[in-house]
Amino acid sequence: MIIHINLSRVINRETLTWLMVTTLKGISQVVLVENAVSGFIIFAAISVASVPLGLITLFSAVIGTLIAKIGRADPNSVNQGIYGYNSVLTGMALYLFLSGEDRWIIALIGAAITAFFTAAMIHFMRQTGVPILTLPYIILTWFFLLTTYRLTTFQLSPDLTPQSLSNWTLNIKGEANWxxxxxxxxxxxxxxxxxxxxxxxxxxxxxxxxxxxxxxxxxxxxxxxxxxxxxxxxxxxxxxxxxxxxxxxxxxxxxxxxxxxxxxxxxxxxxxxxxxxxxxxxxxxxxxxxxxxxxxxxxxxxxxxxxxxxxxxxx
Structure with missing residues (x-):
């Protein structure tokens, strides 16, 4: 019984360590880097600016990683954080560009959907030899934001205001702070x-x-x-x-x-x-x-x- 408990603790510790490292790699993959320490620094940089945004970043990376792991995706890709970075960006974008009390739930759901979409795009584009980059995040974020015009559950942030091109004027004035x-x-x-x-x-x-x-x-x-x-x-x-x-x-x-x-x-x-x-x-x-x-x-x-x-x- 004692041996069994000790082995369970070792396994749990190894699993948590793997999840932590892979999650941080998923965050670092946003800037095309596979490095857990860099991922932690990036997480710190986000959290310094906004603690809620930092938490959304972390949870989104965890969600993307776990879905790939549970779904038995290619272990090398999972361990590199490939299934984390698009989920991170989607979660962050939806949290920032939507409004309402439920936006954090929508953001995390979006992060989960992005993991499946990432897997699908990896499959469809495998033969082309072209990397998917951040396309899953872009498409899903645009789709979610466009639903705000038809579904009341989704509320667009006031910062994103549609503008008519006929009334658009370019203003290049302002201080040049290099x-x-x-x-x-x-x-x-x-x-x-x-x-x-x-x-x-x-x-x-x-x-x-x-x-x-x-x-x-x-x-x-x-x-x-x-x-x-x-x-x-x-x-x-x-x-x-x-x-x-x-x-x-x-x-x-x-x-x-x-x-x-x-x-x-x-x-x-x-x-x-x-x-x-x-x-x-x-x-x-x-x-x-x-x-x-x-x-x-x-x-x-x-x-x-x-x-x-x-x-x-x-x-």
Missing amino acids: LDGAVNGIGQVFFLDYSVSGILLFIALFWAGWRIGLYAMVGNLAALVTSYGLGGEHSLIFKGLYGYNAILTIIAVSLVFNENHKTGLIFGTIAACFTVPISASIVTWLLPYGLPPLTMPFVFCTWLFLGARKVLPAF
Whole structure:
């Protein structure tokens, strides 16, 4: 009996350790990193800005991981946190972009559905050789937000207001705060507009690898310069709303999915710059629906450049 109890404790301890480590990896996979320590720093960065948002992040990652584990998904993918990051983003987005007392329940349900959708997309896109990236999160979040126009259970946040393009005017006035812009880009990956969180997020990236942190800084700078040079709205530029897609894109194109390291940084920087006009286009396209662009510019540009490499292998 004593031996049985001790073995049970060991198994439970191992299971909890596995769940904790894999959950943190799922959080870190949002920025294409597989590192539990980085995941913990990211969790801390979110919690510093908002404790409720930090809890939603943690629970969403746990839900995605457990669904994949119980569903007997590929163990390597599960252990890498592949089934956690889309659930994390969906949970966070629904919590922030919906209103009402029940939004946290909807957010966690959305995180669970995203895990199933992630599994389905991995299956359907396996033969293409194209990574799913954050597409499950994007599609499901948009679908949930659009239900607010037809179902009273779902209430859209007042911050997301549909606007008519015929009455739209571009206002590029405002203070150019380059210091804030340097750290806000990485923060916006997790919907954060808080400098301390941005600094912590960069620390998380550098912990995972100095190239990841450096390339993220290059991508953010590329987006700042490009959006400023093209005459973007200062309020959006220096809040990091042009930077976060560029950061994800340069990490994906230059490091994670790069087989030719010689041209990786150059090719990734070009891709990061390209996210700026793509972001502006997608924001305009979604304006009448009041939907945020999320990470669609990152997905589009990364797919575009990775696809080009299939035909142009020198890049």
